[in-house]
Amino acid sequence: MSNIPKDLKYTREHEWAKAEGDRVRVGITAYAQEQLGDVVFVELPKVGTKVTAKKPFGVVESVKAVSDLFAPVSGEVVEVNGELPNKPETVNQDPYGKGWMIVVKPSSKADWDQLLTAQQYEELLKQGGH
Amino acid sequence: MDTPLKRTPLYEAHVKAGARMVPFGGWEMPVQYAGIVEEHRAVRGAVGLFDVSHMGEFEVAGPHARVVLQSLTTNDVAALAVGQVQYSVLCYPNGTIVDDLTVYRLADDRFMLTVNAANIDKDWAHVTQHTEHGKDARWTNVSADTGLIAVQGPRAEALVGRLADQDVTKIGYYRFARGRVAGVPALVSRTGYTGEDGFELYAKAADTARLWAALLGAGHGDGVQPIGLGARDTLRLEMKYALYGNDIDDTTNALEAGLGWVVKPAKGAFIGGEALEKIRAEGVRRKLVGIEMVDKAVARHGYPVLKDGRRVGVVTSGSYGPSVDKYIAMAYVEAPLAGVGTELAVEVRGAAKAARVVKTPFHPSRVKKA
Structure with missing residues (x-):
């Protein structure tokens, strides 16, 4: 079973969300990067972009596939990992660390409570991912 | 399915x-x-x-094996000695492609054909149905x-x-x-x-x-x-090697696919030969070229190729090339735009991303040509 840190929340589309004060840091899970294989391209929104929970905010591409990135929470993008477009392999190497994608300032607290806990996400993976 | x-x-x-x-x-x-x-x-x-x-393997044997292959494939089987392999193409009468393959001359009157996995049944029907009645050439599917x-x-x-x-x-x-x-x-x-x-x-x-x-x-x-x-x-x-189903298929002809080097009309009649001669004389309308992305983006099969906002072609294969460390692709583009250095764009998720036609292979070949 893939690494699923206990202190993070998760989406059904395999993004993780980390509470950092009044902000939320976002990336994709270890399981997601394993399934994708070598990540060769990452497209992220600009700082200031409004993102909507459960809607795509960017794109990650492996050699074989294109996948949308889904926002765990609605709000404004306040930080973007500018390293990723030049070093997309970081997503494979360190999905929960240097492979983070964006930081969002949520517009409400409601979305956060909808996210999966680590235990719920683990259950999801046990059921086959979807 | x-x-x-x-x-x-x-x-x-x-x-x-x-x-x-x-x-x-x-x-x-x-x-x-x-x-x-x-x-x-x-x-x-x-x-x-x-x-x-x-991959599929067919053998054809008999006194007429060579003439049968001459009429089926585009390359010149007479130039193939025992112990040699030849890259070749099976065409339809209009010059589009049934499959690309390699032909092995096992003996004077015996050959092996290696064909693409997804095409085995189609190719088998094609070669057996187009073996002229009365020719002494026996086909065996040894796949x-x-x-x-x-x-x-x-x-x-x-x-x-x-x-x-x-x-x-x-x-x-x-x-x-x-x-x-x-x-x-x-x-x-x-x-x-x-x-x-x-x-x-x-x-x-x-x-x-x-x-x-x-x-x-x-x-x-x-x-x-x-x-x-x-x-x-x-x-x-x-290497810009074509993959059947991606870059070549029954809608692309052998010449626009850049396979003219294995189309040898001087050898005599073959299926698709007349059509390809006519296309060669008139000039191909589009060409399969190598493209390098200038903007960061992955061009993929089916993405439109644009020139000044006008659709001028389509991507047939594309990926990150690990050895060239660039996003590269193969695409059919209108013949006048096929020259190396031509500035184009690839439409990726609705956005035009800059690209240019480059020399191929993208990475130098190291096959042993002795």
Whole structure:
């Protein structure tokens, strides 16, 4: 079973969300990067972009596939990992660390409570991912 | 889609090695083992083993085998000596492509054709139906009895040489010899689909797993790795080798696909010959070119190619090229825009991303042309 840190929340589309004060840091899970294989391209929104929970905010591409990135929470993008477009392999190497994608300032607290806990996400993976 | 997937003699070995298995052209094949980029680099830098047993093999034998092949394929079979291999194309009467293939001259009156896995049934129908009545040429489909392992990379010669009962350095590019490799009777062919030196080893299906294990074992010091279809695709893309179903099919003709070098009308009549002569005389309307992305984006099969906002072509294959460290693609574009250096764009998710036509292969070929 893939690494699923206990202190993070998760989406059904395999993004993780980390509470950092009044902000939320976002990336994709270890399981997601394993399934994708070598990540060769990452497209992220600009700082200031409004993102909507459960809607795509960017794109990650492996050699074989294109996948949308889904926002765990609605709000404004306040930080973007500018390293990723030049070093997309970081997503494979360190999905929960240097492979983070964006930081969002949520517009409400409601979305956060909808996210999966680590235990719920683990259950999801046990059921086959979807 | 409900037909059960076929498995090669190496299926168990792939699963045991932890390969990710995927459906491909009706077969359950390994797409990757360690990871596509790592496998790609192993082939460019050391040696990789590919299970290509899913490919089809037909034999045709008899006093008229050669004339039958002359009428079926675009290349000149008369120029093919015993022990030689020839890249060729099967065309429809309008010059579009049934399949691309390699032709082996096993003896004066006996040939083997290696065809794409997904096309075996279609090709079999095509070659047997278009063998003129009364010609003495017997076709045999030996696909199911034949395993095929490609050994590719700068260490391939050393690895195969260590296990072979003959001096494989003497086998020239696009030539073959029969012998034993690790005790297994094999046809040792100096061919491949990666742009690296190497061999393709044809063996009996029942012997293929033994041959695979022997190569993996003996190649340990060479850094040998099993390679999946994912890296096979990025390796061939860097060479601009066409893949049937992506870059060539029954809607593309052999000339626009850049396969004019294997279309030999001087040899006499063949299926598609007249149409291709006419196309050649008039000039092709579009050409398959190599494209490099200027803006960061991955061009993929089916994405539109634009010039000043106008649609001028379509991407047929595209990916990150690990050895060139760029996003590269193959695309059909209008012939006047096919020149190296032409500035184009590829439409990626609604946005025009700058690209340009570049010289190919994208990565220098290191096949042993002796």
